[in-house]
Amino acid sequence: MRCVRCGLVQHDAPTCKACGAPRAVLPAQVPLRAAPGLPGPPSARDPASLPRSEAADLFQQQARNRRKTALIIGTFVLFVILLGVGFDLATGSLLPLPAAGTVLLMPVGGLAALALSSTSAWWSLRHGDRAVLLSTRAVPLEALGAADPRGRQLQNVVEEMAIAAGLPAPRIYVVPDPDPNAFATGRDPEHASVAVTAGLLDLLNREELQGVVAHEMAHIRNYDIRTMTVMAALLGAILLLHDWAGRLSRTGAVRVGGRGRGKGGGLFLFLWLLLVLVAPLIGRLLAMMVSRTREFQADATAAELTRNPVGLAGALRKLEGAFSPTRSINRGVAPLCIVDPLGLKAGLREGFWADLFATHPPMAARIARLEGMAYQPSARP
């Protein structure tokens, strides 16, 4: 059991060994998913009911992220190679290559696709964070001037949470957007960045800001940032291809069945269909793979780091109230954010289909879990 006051772990001591808080202050353990309206001791916060992220648990999360990063890169490379080979079959761009005795056909498009996709996958792993930050037009906090008290507070809060997580302090960016949102990106804890919108700084008080930053720090610590950054960069590439194919069909460059060139035309059509229909599905699938459960986990870790679930719950409540689309953040970056910046599905609807296609868990469920940890509802805005 952990002491409420100082966070020390101990077993069945009548009073806390470190700070002397009597056992009576320490309420008995409750299940994590206590109903939100459940009456509990009025002001008791029992960190013992928080899910402890033991070292083993953290390693599991990190291992899962390594697996998923590999899976995402694999899916992307495979998809692009499929496009390249389709191109070869459609245009017949197979170069004959004299080999020992026989003649091998070299698929030019397929090889080009392999080179292109592995290069962009490597690039997304290495510099994906820069692309993500650029696409949201985020500016470094230092560029805003040190005199701004809110900026100073943000820097303090980020450094505090870095200490709590035992990590180096990440770089801090501000996105000039009035809608409140936040995300973290980077390759590993040593090369990580946290970005918040200007609207978030205006809306939240210190305690709530701390909850949000702790949530982002949790993503950094368990390497969610790497998986999600690679995903955002590659998803961006797929969406770009998809938009391009869609434009082709609108301008009439591709007429369904109009060319009448027989087999080649049919294959070209197949390629185009692949881009227009399958690409967004693959994008969705990738996006769904990486979010949701990890949002719950990051919320729980944030509560563990701050020992104050109410702060983050209050922040989520305010973010939910301010649900307008965050315009600076595009589809590719959406799964990285603390709340869905597109302002649809996840927060407003629940149910099987909304669940299946949402990148974020329903807001009500997240708030209920946090309040279950704290026994008390957060202040309603």
Next chain:
Amino acid sequence: MAEWIVGGVLAVLILWVILTYNGLVRLKNRVQNAWQQIDVQLKRRHDLIPNLVNAVRGAMQFERDTLERVIAARNRAVGARSPREAGPAEGELTQAIGRLFALMENYPDLKSNQNVLQLQEELTSTENRVGFARQLYNDLVAQFNTRQEVFPANLMAAPMGFKPADYFQIEAADRAVPAVDLTLR
């Protein structure tokens, strides 16, 4: 055949000793690192306090007692070195600062003073940093000590020269039970 079995058991045993030793060394270094982090934050706190006291001294002349107590607690805390010593001294300082913050609420011109507000934010942040650094340190100490005490590692820990680490304990003054005289006279 028998040699193979004995050799295998020996190999597993040696491997286990190596892994246990390395795990304990790694944890020990993390505990030391975490203590240094606390030290850094405590130093930041000790440097900030004179600034805040000077900034509010003019407006809070009638609270000389509280201000002097803050300074005295700060000077005692600066002198402490080990976790065992620093704990009570820092606890006292935390309480003195808390009282100062509470009293500052009574002075409206202090609350509108930009300089004081900024110092207050810095000190609030420092208090949080000390708290979070202590939280991390105590968690690591708990992990380190548990790793030494569980069977069968406890057979090896002491011979290999590992000792349980001290927790960073605070609020010693809080723990003293106030003497209440209830006899009717």
